[in-house]
Amino acid sequence: MPEIIFNADDFGLSRGVNYGIIDSHLNGVVSAATMLVNAPATKHAVELAKANPSLRVGVHLALTIGRPIRKDVLSLLNEDGAFRKQSDQRNEALINLDDVYREWSAQIELFYSYGLTPSHLDSHHHMHGWSYLRPVIERLADTYQLPWRNAFAVKPKGVSFLTDAFDARFYQAGVSEEMLDQIIAEHNQVETVEIMCHPAYIDLALKKQSSYVEKRVEETEVLTSYRLP
Template sequence: MTKLIINADDFGYSKGVNLGIIEAYKNGIVTSTTMMTNMPFAEDAAALAKANPELGVGVHLVLDCGFPVNNNVPSLIDEEGKFRKNDGMSWNAEERDIEKEYTSQIEKFYSFGLVPTHLDSHHHLHGHEKVFPIVEKLANKYCLPIRNVTNHAEATQLNMVQYFDQRFYGDQLTSDVLLKILDKVSSYDSAEIMTHPAYIDEALLSGSSYALQRARELTILTDKKILQNILDKGVKLVTYRDIG
C-alpha cells in the first residue's frame, strides 16, 4: 500500500493562503503543509495548526521571499533588508548566514508551541548543492524528515519519502492532471505531491506571480472524484509522522 503525503506549501504567506490550505485539508485531500515562519501570517497559521492537530505541519525554509527572521544575515539581504530574489542569491549567500537564518526559522516554529513534522524549502532551494548540506545538518540536529526534492533518497540517511512529485503546478491544471500524477505515485511505497491551494486575497495578488492558479488548485484538491480515485487505488493518505 502506498503511503501518500499531499503537502500544501506556503502556509503563513497570507490569510487567503492559510484559509485555502485548511479548506483543502478539511474538505479535500491535503494532509500536510509547511509554514513560512518569516511571513506576516505565520502566527495566524500557527493558530490554525493548533486548531487542526491532525494536519501535519512542517517548516517551509525561506531564503528568497520577505524578510529574514534573523537580524544578522547580511549576505542574504538587499538594501531594504529583504531577502534577495532567487536570481543568483544562492551563489552570493554565505553558508554561515544560511545556517543562521534557517535555524532561526525553525526555532520560531517551535516558539509557536508546535513541533514540525518535516522540512522543505521555498522554490526547492534545499536541493541546491550549496544549501543541501546545511539543511541536512539541521534535519539531523532536529531529527526531522526532509522533502526528497531530487528523488535521491539513497544518497542520505535522512527519513525521506521514496518519490516526490512537483508536477501539480502551473497554468494548465485540471483534475485529469492530478489523476495522472496519482497513477504515477501509486507505484511507490511512499510519495509526496506538492500543492499550493489558496483563497485569493490582496497580499497574494500583489506579492506572488503564482496567485490565481492557487484557486484552481483548491477546486481540484476538494473534488470528490479525486478522493474516490485515491480510495479506489488503496492509497493511504498520511503525514510525515507516518513515514519511517
C-alpha cells in the same frame, strides 16, 4: 497504490492562503502543510494549525521571500534588508553557508516557540534542494532529526525523507484531476509519494507577494472535489 501526502506550501503567506489550505484539508485531500514563519499571516496560520491538529504542519524554510529572522545574515540580503530574489540567491559567490544555517535554524526554532512541533521540512522555491546548500542540509538534519521533502539535486548524507518520491507537476497548467490521476499511476512502484500543492483563496496580501494567484483557487477547487482512485 502508494500512500499519498498532499502537502500545501506557503501556509502563513496570507489569510486567503491559510483558509484555502484548511478548507482543502477539512473538505479535501490535503493532509500536510508547510509554514512560512516570516510571512504576514504566520500568526494566523499558527492559530489554524492548533485548531486543526489533524493537519501535519512542517516548516517552509524561506531564503527568497520576506525578511530574515536573524539580523546577522548579511550575505543573504539585498540593499533593503530583505532576502534577495531567487536568481540572485542561487549565486554561490554571494552566499555564506553559515548564514543559511543560522537563519534556517532560527526559522525552525521560531516554529517550535509557537508551541508546534514540525512534522517535516521543505523550502520556498525548493532552495533546500540546491546542491551548494547540501552541507547546510546535513547540519540541520543532524541537529533537528526531521524528515525533508525529497527534492534534492544531490542526495545529502544522513538525511531522512518525508516520502520515497516527490512530484511537483500539480502546478500551473498541471492543475487538474487528470494530472493527479497520472501522478498517482506513475508512482505505483513506491510506498509513499508527496504531491506539492498551493491551495488558496485570493486576497490582497497574496496578490502583493506572489505571481501565482488565480491558479491557487483552481487548485482549491480540485483538491476539495478530488477522490483518490
